[in-house]
Amino acid sequence: MFVPRSLKVKRNSNDDIKSCVAKKIKPEGEDLQLDQGRDVSVYTSVTEEATTPDRPSSQSGPFPGLAGPLREDASVGPEQGAEEPVKSFSKTQRWAEPGEPVCVVCGRYGEYICDKTDEDVCSLECKAKHLLQVKEKEENLKLSSPEKVGSEPESALDAAFYIYKEHPFILNLQEDQIENLKQQLGISVQGQEVTRPIIDFEHCGFPETLNHNLKKSGYEVPTPIQMQMIPVGLLGRDILASADTGSGKTAAFLLPVIIRALLESRAPSALVLTPTRELAIQIERQAKELMSGLPRMRTVLLVGGLPLPPQLYRLRQHVQDKKLFKPPVLVFVDCRLGADLLSEAVQKITGLKSTSMHSEKSQVERKNILEGLLEGEYEVVVSTGVLGRGLDLISVGLVVNFDMPSSMDEYVHQVGRVGRLGQNGTAITFINNNSKRLFWDIAKRVKPTGSLLPPQLLSSPYLHDQKKKEQQKDKQTQKDMVTGANLMDIIRKHDKSNSQK
Numbered sequence: 001m002f003v004p005r006s007l008k009v010k011r012n013s014n015d016d017i018k019s020c021v022a023k024k025i026k027p028e029g030e031d032l033q034l035d036q037g038r039d040v041s042v043y044t045s046v047t048e049e050a051t052t053p054d055r056p057s058s059q060s061g062p063f064p065g066l067a068g069p070l071r072e073d074a075s076v077g078p079e080q081g082a083e084e085p086v087k088s089f090s091k092t093q094r095w096a097e098p099g100e101p102v103c104v105v106c107g108r109y110g111e112y113i114c115d116k117t118d119e120d121v122c123s124l125e126c127k128a129k130h131l132l133q134v135k136e137k138e139e140n141l142k143l144s145s146p147e148k149v150g151s152e153p154e155s156a157l158d159a160a161f162y163i164y165k166e167h168p169f170i171l172n173l174q175e176d177q178i179e180n181l182k183q184q185l186g187i188s189v190q191g192q193e194v195t196r197p198i199i200d201f202e203h204c205g206f207p208e209t210l211n212h213n214l215k216k217s218g219y220e221v222p223t224p225i226q227m228q229m230i231p232v233g234l235l236g237r238d239i240l241a242s243a244d245t246g247s248g249k250t251a252a253f254l255l256p257v258i259i260r261a262l263l264e265s266r267a268p269s270a271l272v273l274t275p276t277r278e279l280a281i282q283i284e285r286q287a288k289e290l291m292s293g294l295p296r297m298r299t300v301l302l303v304g305g306l307p308l309p310p311q312l313y314r315l316r317q318h319v320q321d322k323k324l325f326k327p328p329v330l331v332f333v334d335c336r337l338g339a340d341l342l343s344e345a346v347q348k349i350t351g352l353k354s355t356s357m358h359s360e361k362s363q364v365e366r367k368n369i370l371e372g373l374l375e376g377e378y379e380v381v382v383s384t385g386v387l388g389r390g391l392d393l394i395s396v397g398l399v400v401n402f403d404m405p406s407s408m409d410e411y412v413h414q415v416g417r418v419g420r421l422g423q424n425g426t427a428i429t430f431i432n433n434n435s436k437r438l439f440w441d442i443a444k445r446v447k448p449t450g451s452l453l454p455p456q457l458l459s460s461p462y463l464h465d466q467k468k469k470e471q472q473k474d475k476q477t478q479k480d481m482v483t484g485a486n487l488m489d490i491i492r493k494h495d496k497s498n499s500q501k
């Protein structure tokens with residue numbers, strides 16, 4: 001079974017791989033354009049696999065983890081392009097463009113994701129070859145460490161009880177020997193009670209599979225940054241490390257991260273943020289190498305500039321923590337057409353499950369949408385004011401006022417959909433000159449909460465006009481008010497006017 005990238009998918013109900021057809025919604029280039037000319041935030045996340053990768057498709061639909069609406073969309077509008085069968089042979093696949101995923105077997109365009117291994121493959125042929133290779137690799141691993149036959153559960157067990165303890169060899173070294181070693185290797189540390197460096201990977205007591213992966217990657221001995229960082233990381237301490245490029249920093253943090261991920265039942269267990277897309281790709285590749293064969297370990301690469309659907313697919317497949325998708329986002333717009341169009345655009349561009357809500361929806365539809373929203377079926381609901389009031393949507397975590405409502409009263413009701421029952425929530429409001437008469441009211445209401453207001457709003461002449469008018473009005477009201485200070489003046493004025501009559 002495959003998951004096509006940037007494709008919408010339609011399959012026959014018998015779930016036969018040969019009947020699988022893929023439908024392009026737009027060329028990859030369009031996705032790429034999304035991030036052109038913009039900085040991208042990039043991160044690689046190391047997670048424990050949350051779902052069984054090869055659960056039966058009868059339970060999960062033909063493409064496990066693929067968002068339902070993606071499949072529904074496959075059968076809509078003819079404008080979405082011609083249907084295209086899954087490629088059977090490697091030779092019918094094109095070569096990958098720079099930056100595109102590459103088939104792990106033949107190096108052509110990795111159009112699909114193998115559901116068993118999560119690797120990129122170009123065709124059914126390469127998927128079959130790839131699975132054979134994986135099987136062979138597993139067999140070899142078993143042969144090379146016969147005591148670990150069926151090693152997966154065993155290494156899970158090893159890992160579950162993993163605690164870093166200084167190896168007797170390291171323990172038995174004299175303090176001056178350690179200092180001498182550090183000096184020679186250029187290791188300098190600050191901090192309290194920093195544990196001694198290791199000298200060999202064997203000193204870490206890693207599970208066999210991990211030791212095997214290290215050897216396979218050609219890591220015979222640790223580099224100096226690894227010697228010091230790995231044991232400190234394994235003890236769970238915070239580290240700020242600095243070493244030259246190419247000195248092995250990646251493995252220095254990945255190895256403790258992998259051990260931590262093995263121990264944790266929650267996912268994601270680790271989040272790696274990098275300043276560039278290339279670095280994220282490189283780190284994910286290294287993480288995959290080191291994690292190979294370890295139980296329940298997965299990575300998800302999230303980068304700008306590459307199609308979102310496969311990234312979201314992997315995220316859904318491997319990240320157990322549903323909080324990444326929940327609570328849903330509620331977007332308010334000012335008209336029905338806007339709700340329909342924006343909902344469609346959100347789904348197409350982000351792959352998030354989105355729906356619209358407005359007065360043209362029947363009662364049954366509204367009820368279904370509300371239920372879907374509360375049960376986490378929808379990740380985004382784009383609504384007109386109909387959802388603004390009264391409903392206790394406790395699960396909404398973010399409200400976006402895509403169109404600023406026409407009154408402050410309505411605005412308060414809309415943003416009040418988040419943060420109910422003491423929960424935290426966020427509201428993002430887009431404003432333009434269409435709501436200029438509310439500028440000062442918005443500033444007054446939002447400023448005391450400590451939220452950031454855009455300088456364009458704060459320096460707007462409309463806001464200053466309204467503020468001035470209000471201040472003048474306040475002054476007049478104060479003048480008209482009876483206070484201790486002006487009471488005698490008022491009585492005198494009153495007496496004077498009476499006596500004149």
Ligand code: AMP
Pocket residue numbers: 218219220221222223226244245246247248249250251
């Ligand atoms: P890095 O500084 O993390 O980018 O690593 C630079 C290169 O050194 C990468 O190709 C790593 O795979 C490799 N490397 C990292 N640690 C070791 C090691 N202990 N032995 C051999 N190669 C290593």
